[in-house]
C-alpha cells in the first residue's frame with residue numbers, strides 16, 4: 008500500500024547511513040529502542056526477531072537486510088493490532104460520550120480543547136463537562152477552552168462531587184440533543200485506590216443515563232513517561248475499560264516507545280497524538296510516522 | 308509493582324553463589340547483568356546505566372568479600388554505596404540570599420508540577436522559616452495558569468503578583484520584583500510556563516528572567532515518571548540556565564524514579580525536594596539514600612545484608 012512504501016522509503020534513508028549491517032548495527036538498534044522507552048525486554052525481543060529474520064531470509068547485502076527489517080517491523084506492528092479501530096466510536100443516535108482519564112499533568116484538558124474544536128468545526132453540537140473539581144484552576148482552564156472553541160460547558164463550584172457534574176452534563180446532553188460530550192476528569196495516579204474508584208463511579212453515572220456510554224474512554228499518556236506508563240495503562244484499563252490512547256507531547260524529544268509495549272500487552276490502539284499546545288496541534292495517529300520516529304535517533 | 312526489583316532478581320542469582328575469598332569474574336558478570344536490567348527497568352538512562360555499571364564493576368573486581376557476606380551481597384553493597392554517592396550523599400538545603408529577597412525561579416517541561424511546587428515551597432518557607440513569600444505569575448500562555456496560581460496562593464495565604472496575560476513575562480517579573488521590594492518580601496517565587504528545552508524562543512525568555520532577577524535558586528521541576536528522555540530535558544535546561552537544583556514530583560506514584568539518577572548524573576546538580584502528592588503540604592526534603600533504594604527496589608536486600 009501507499010503508506011507502507013512511504014515507511015519503507017523513510018527506513019531506507021535510515022539504513023543508508025550504515026556502511027555495513029553487523030553486530031554493531033544490531034547493538035545500535037537495541038540501544039535506540041531502549042532510548043525510545045520501549046522497555047528493555049521489548050527492545051531485546053524486537054532486535055532478536057529482526058536479527059533472526061535477517062538470518063532466515065539469508066539476507067547478505069545491505070539492501071536485502073534493510074528490506075527484511077522493514078517488512079518485519081511492519082509485520083510485528085500489524086500483528087499486535089488485529090481488530091483494532093483507531094476511529095472514535097460514535098453513538099448511532101443520541102450523544103456520543105467521551106471520557107478522558109490519566110495521571111496528573113499529561114494533557115487531558117488540553118486534548119479535550121483540541122478535539123472539541125475539531126468536532127465543532129465538523130458541525131457537531133459539543134458539550135464539555137468540567138468534572139475535575141479538585142485541581143486549582145482546572146474548571147477555569149476548561150472554561151477557557153470552551154470559550155476559545157465556542158462550545159458549551161457544564162461546571163459546578165470547586166470541590167463539588169465530580170459525579171454530580173457528570174450527571175448534570177449527560178442529562179443536559181440528552182435533553183438538549185448534543186452530539187458529543189467530552190468529560191474532563193482530575194489527574195490521578197493509578198495506585199490511588201480511592202481516586203480510581205471515584206472514576207469508575209463517574210463512569211457508572213454515564214452508563215446509567217445512556218446504556219452505551221461512555222462510547223470512548225481515552226487514556227491520555229505523556230510521551231516523556233517511561234516504563235510506568237505500562238502500569239498506568241493496566242490499572243486504568245482495569246477500572247475504566249479504556250478503549251484507546253492519546254499520546255501527547257510528541258513535539259518534544261521523547262519518542263513514547265512505551266506505547267509499543269502497551270500495544271503488545273494490552274492491545275490498546277493509539278487514536279490521536281498531541282504535537283503542541285495550540286488547538287491545531289492534534290493529529291490522527293500514523294503508525295508509520297510513529298515507528299519511523301522510534302528510529303530517528305539512529306540518524307545522525 | 309509491575310517490575311521485578313533488584314531484590315527478587317538477586318535472590319535468584321545469589322542462591323548459586325557461596326561466600327568465598329574474592330569476587331570472581333563469573334559472580335561479577337551475573338550480578339552486573341541483573342543490576343543493569345534493574346536500572347533500565349527503573350528508567351535510568353541507558354548511557355548512564357552503562358557508565359554506572361562500569362564504575363561498580365571496577366570497584367568490585369577482585370574486591371575482598373567481607374565477612375558474613377556472599378559475593379553478590381558484597382556487590383550489592385558496592386552498588387548501594389556508589390548509587391548513594393552519585394545521588395549526592397546527603398540532602399542539600401535551599402539557597403538563601405544575604406539580603407532579601409531570595410529569588411527562586413521554577414522551570415521545566417509542561418505539566419511537570421511547577422505551579423504546584425511553587426505553592427508547596429512557599430508554604431514550607433512560611434511554616435518553617437516564618438517567611439513572607441511573594442508568588443509571581445509569569446505564565447501567560449497556559450489557559451487559566453494565573454487562576455491556578457491565585458487559587459493556590461489563596462489556599463496557603465501567600466500573595467500572588469499578576470498582570471494578566473497581555474503583559475510580557477519579563478515585564479511582569481520586573482514589576483513583581485519591585486512590589487516585593489516595597490513590601491519587604493523575603494522570598495520571591497517565580498512561576499513560569501512549561502516549555503520544551505528545544506523551544507529556543509521560550510528558553511530565551513527564561514534566560515532573560517534569569518538575567519533580570521539573578522535567582523538564588525533555579526529549580527528544574529521534573530516528573531518522576533519520566534523515562535529515558537530525562538537526560539535531554541535536564542541537559543537542555545541546565546545548559547541554558549545553569550540550574551541550581553532539581554525537584555522531583557509525583558513520587559507518590561509507583562514509579563521507581565530512575566530519572567533521578569539520570570538527571571543527577573548529567574547535571575551534577577542536587578535534587579533538593581520531592582513532591583509526594585497534590586496537596587500543599589506534600590513536599591519533602593530529598594534523601595539520596597532512600598532514592599537509591601527505591602530505584603533498585605533493594606530496601607529488603609540491604610536489611611538482608613545487615614542481618615547476615
Ligand SMILES: Nc1nc2c(ncn2[C@@H]2O[C@H](COP(=O)(O)OP(=O)(O)OP(=O)(O)O)[C@@H](O)[C@H]2O)c(=O)[nH]1
Nearest residue numbers: 111112113114115116117194256281282283417418
Ligand atoms: N508540548 C506539548 N505540551 C502539551 C501537549 N498537550 C498538553 N500540553 C501541555 O501540558 C500541560 C498539561 O496539560 P493539561 O491539559 O493541563 O493536562 P491534564 O492532564 O489536564 O492535567 P491535570 O488536569 O492537572 O491532571 C499544559 O501546559 C499543556 O499546555 C502537547 O501535545 N505538547
Ligand SMILES: Nc1nc2c(ncn2[C@@H]2O[C@H](COP(=O)(O)OP(=O)(O)OP(=O)(O)O)[C@@H](O)[C@H]2O)c(=O)[nH]1
Nearest residue numbers: 111112417418419420421422423501557582583584
Ligand atoms: N500526585 C501528584 N501530583 C502532582 C504532584 N505535583 C504536581 N502534581 C499534579 O500534576 C499536575 C500538573 O501540575 P502543575 O503544577 O499544574 O504543573 P506545571 O508544571 O505548572 O504545568 P504547566 O504550567 O502546564 O507547565 C497537577 O494535576 C498537579 O496537581 C505530586 O507531587 N504528586
Ligand SMILES: [Mg+2]
Nearest residue numbers: 115116139145
Ligand atoms: Mg486537567
Ligand SMILES: [Mg+2]
Nearest residue numbers: 421422446452
Ligand atoms: Mg504551571
